[in-house]
Structure formats: structure tokens, C-alpha cells
Amino acid sequence: MKGPKERPCWGCTERTPTCHGDCPEYLGAVERETERKKAAHRESRGKQDYIETKKTAIRRTIRGVHHRKEI
Known part of the structure; x- marks a missing residue:
């Protein structure tokens, strides 16, 4: 609750x-x-989960590139 209009006690007799x-x-x-x-x-958590999933995918891709054998 932020302002007096949102509080039913404000001005209650x-x-x-x-x-x-x-x-x-x-x-x-x-x-x-x-x-x-x-x-x-919930909305914030959903965004955080999405970002963490993307970070994990990027880390796996980078790790896979570093472990490739060059021909």
C-alpha cells in the first residue's frame, strides 16, 4: 500500500x-x-529464470568451442 487513497483507514471515522x-x-x-x-x-522470477537459462546455454556453447579439437 503506497498512498492514503489505497489505505481504507485513512480518514475512517x-x-x-x-x-x-x-x-x-x-x-x-x-x-x-x-x-x-x-x-x-512471479513476473520478476520468470524473467530471472529466462536470463539464467540463456546464460547457461551460452556458457555451454563457449565451453564446447574451447574443448573442440582443431583439425
Whole structure:
């Protein structure tokens, strides 16, 4: 959650010190933020996996070229 508009507690008239445990609006906002973070992590992880796969393929190719016998 970044700004006051994304936080349901901002300006809430029913706010109490213990309301975060049972406020449906707050719990929904936390769930949405968690899902957004998970999606961003999955996307980032997918890109990292692709890059690592490409690096490994390049290393194997280079290693294979160095181990060839010249005729």
C-alpha cells in the first residue's frame, strides 16, 4: 500500500486501536496488496529464470568451442 487513497483507514471515522484484525475493508486491502506483490514477484522470477537459462546455454556453447579439437 503506497498512498492514503489505497489505505481504507485513512480518514475512517470508525477506527480503533484493534480494528485491523477484524475490519473487512482493511483485510481486503491487505489481500489485494499481497496478491499484487506475489504477481510482481512471479513476473520478476520468470524473467530471472529466462536470463539464467540463456546464460547457461551460452556458457555451454563457449565451453564446447574451447574443448573442440582443431583439425
